[in-house]
Amino acid sequence: MHEWSLAQAVVYSAIKYQKNNKLKKITEINLKIGELQQIDRDIFKFSLKQISRLKKITAKIKIKTEKAILKCRICQHQWSFSKILKKLNKNEAEYIHFIPEIAHTYLRCPKCKSPDFKIIKGRGVWIDSIK
Amino acid sequence: MDPRPNIINQRLKNIKTIIAVSGGKGGIGKSSIASVLALNLAKNGLKTGLLDLDFCGPSTHTILGINNLFPKEDKGIIPPEFEGLKFMSIIYYTGKKPALLRGEDISNIILELLTITQWGDLDFLVIDMPPGIGDAALDILKLVKKTKFLIVATPSKTTMETVNKNIKMLKELKAPILGIIENYQSHQFLKTKTESKISGVPILGKINFDKKFESAIGNTDKLLKTDFSRDLLKIIQKAILRHKNTA
Numbered sequence: 453m454h455e456w457s458l459a460q461a462v463v464y465s466a467i468k469y470q471k472n473n474k475l476k477k478i479t480e481i482n483l484k485i486g487e488l489q490q491i492d493r494d495i496f497k498f499s500l501k502q503i504s505r506l507k508k509i510t511a512k513i514k515i516k517t518e519k520a521i522l523k524c525r526i527c528q529h530q531w532s533f534s535k536i537l538k539k540l541n542k543n544e545a546e547y548i549h550f551i552p553e554i555a556h557t558y559l560r561c562p563k564c565k566s567p568d569f570k571i572i573k574g575r576g577v578w579i580d581s582i583k
Numbered sequence: 584m585d586p587r588p589n590i591i592n593q594r595l596k597n598i599k600t601i602i603a604v605s606g607g608k609g610g611i612g613k614s615s616i617a618s619v620l621a622l623n624l625a626k627n628g629l630k631t632g633l634l635d636l637d638f639c640g641p642s643t644h645t646i647l648g649i650n651n652l653f654p655k656e657d658k659g660i661i662p663p664e665f666e667g668l669k670f671m672s673i674i675y676y677t678g679k680k681p682a683l684l685r686g687e688d689i690s691n692i693i694l695e696l697l698t699i700t701q702w703g704d705l706d707f708l709v710i711d712m713p714p715g716i717g718d719a720a721l722d723i724l725k726l727v728k729k730t731k732f733l734i735v736a737t738p739s740k741t742t743m744e745t746v747n748k749n750i751k752m753l754k755e756l757k758a759p760i761l762g763i764i765e766n767y768q769s770h771q772f773l774k775t776k777t778e779s780k781i782s783g784v785p786i787l788g789k790i791n792f793d794k795k796f797e798s799a800i801g802n803t804d805k806l807l808k809t810d811f812s813r814d815l816l817k818i819i820q821k822a823i824l825r826h827k828n829t830a
Contacts, residue, residue, distance in 0.1 A: 457659035457699040461590035468589050547676035550660065551695050553688040554676045567683040575691070579584040 454550065455491055458577045459499035463507050469582045478511040480583040486574035488520035488533050490549045511582075520574030524561035531562050533574065552576055587698040591726050594659075594697060598632070598705040602761065602823070603723055605712040605753075606735035607745025609640070612766040613735045615796070617711035618646040619812050620733075622803055623819055625667040629706040632662060635672035636723070637713040638682055638692060644674050648801035659701040666803050671700055686718040693722045715745070716752045724758055731759045733823075734784070737767045750784055762787035764818060788818035 462483060470478050485491050493515065500513050520533035536559065537545065544558040552575050560567055595601070604617040614637065621633040635643045644650075652663040653675055662669040673682060673692065684692070702708060710730070713719050723730050732753055736746040746763070753760055762785040790811055799805035806812055 454656050454659050454699050457590070457594075457701070458586070460593075460658075461586040461698055464593060465584060465586040465589040469584075550699070551673070551676055551692055553684060553692050553695075554673075554682070556684055556688060557677045557680045557682050568685075571688075576695075577586060579586050582584075 453492070453495050453499070455496040456499040456503075458491070459496055460503050462500060462513075462577065462579060463503045463509055465579055466509055466511065466582055467507060478509055478582060480581075481511050481513045482580040482582075483513065483515045484518045484578040484580055485515060486518050486520055486552070486576045486578070488548065488552045488555060488571060488574055489576040490537075490545065491577070493517075516580075518574040518578075521572040522555070522559070523570050523572045524564060524566055525568045525570055526566040527561060527564040529561055529563040530572070536562065585694070587694045588726060591694075591697045594700065594702065595708070595727060595729070598702060598708045600706065601708045601710065601727055601730045602733050603710040603712050603720070603730050604733050604735060605716075605720060605749065606742075607715055607749045608737075608742050609714040611735050611737045611742055612790070613637075613714070614642045614711050615646055615811070616733075616735055616764060616766065616790075616815065617709050618643045619806055619809075619815050620819060620823075621668055621707070621709040622647065622666065622806065623812065623816050624707050624709070624823075626807065627824075630704055631667070632669040632671065632702050632705050632708040633711070634696070634700075634708060635670075635674070635711045636693060636696075636719050637711055638673045638684055638689060638719075639713065641672050641674045641677075643711050644670070644672055646800055646806070647803060657701070659699045661701055669702060669705070671696065689718045690722050693719060694726070697726060716749050720753075724756055731761045733761045733787075734763045735766055736763050738765060754783075760784050762822060764815075765789040767792045785822075787822040788814065790814040790818075 466478050466481055521530060522533060523530045540558060547554045556567055561569055604613050606613045621631050625631040633643060635641045649665050649670055654660045654662055662671040736742055764787050791814055793809050793811040796809050796811045799809050
């Protein structure tokens with residue numbers, strides 16, 4: 453469950469935000485989790501809850517999943533990760549789960565087969581807003 | 584907001600000294616020095632980690648002969664131990680396949696590795712840097728403020744020009760520089776006075792060209808018995824361990 457380490461980064465960011473903005477309390481954290489990282493939502497939510505409690509953060513945490521879109525730098529073709537995920541074997545999918553950029557090792561543009569593509573969106577954990 | 588930079592200090596807080604082995608060019612022995620440096624530190628009873636940040640050409644696993652290891656997951660990624668050394672590399676995830684990465688991908692991988700890797704308590708973390716002052720060096724300077732740079736140079740005119748540029752850049756960025764190790768010294772090159780060409784950065788020592796080093800690659804017992812390792816150990820004892828004691 454390496455989701456814990458990412459959840460910890462979120463809670464520490466909220467604490468830093470609170471301190472930097474001299475806020476009495478954080479009430480809401482809005483997160484995006486990119487599909488490419490294939491985060492286990494339940495483990496991530498559980499980790500966020502546990503770490504928040506430890507750090508005395510009582511904010512409501514809202515999580516949205518963002519579709520991962522990849523774009524070929526050579527032929528400009530754009531495709532979604534969810535459509536090609538089933539073509540990866542279990543290990544390859546897991547390696548991308550640990551480090552999303554490992555996609556460049558196992559994925560190719562479906563149209564021109566180039567490995568030179570850009571992760572347009574839906575990479576990993578992102579804080580949209582903190583209130 | 585990217586949450587990852589905000590946890591990195593916490594991840595590295597129990598590491599006493601972080602050394603980035605850097606140099607201007609490829610093929611000047613950075614990875615060999617980083618690997619054998621980390622191995623010697625671990626063999627001297629110091630808690631040591633080795634992080635290979637040369638994503639496009641990782642080689643420390645080959646030098647040390649690391650095979651069939653994979654990190655465990657426990658509130659992050661736990662680097663596997665090899666010969667008393669905690670080892671982390673992209674190689675666990677890419678295997679023998681190449682990783683075609685652009686600058687932003689390299690920065691993202693560095694951020695991710697620093698966020699999820701649980702090193703625990705270490706006396707030393709040795710980082711094998713890719714050649715030059717590129718994305719990796721700039722990211723390490725930005726994200727890991729306590730990093731000290733160990734510069735590898737060879738007594739060749741082509742290397743020295745780049746090494747000088749690197750040192751100027753590191754100084755401008757106010758990066759702490761431990762000093763320079765001259766690698767591949769041989770009688771042929773002894774007349775090249777590196778010292779006179781680099782101002783203000785100490786030469787920590789010289790590693791003589793060791794013909795037998797290549798045949799020791801992949802075997803830690805053999806590596807430790809090479810002249811390369813003996814020369815490096817002298818430098819470690821004189822410059823790095825003394826530095827640690829006075830830090």
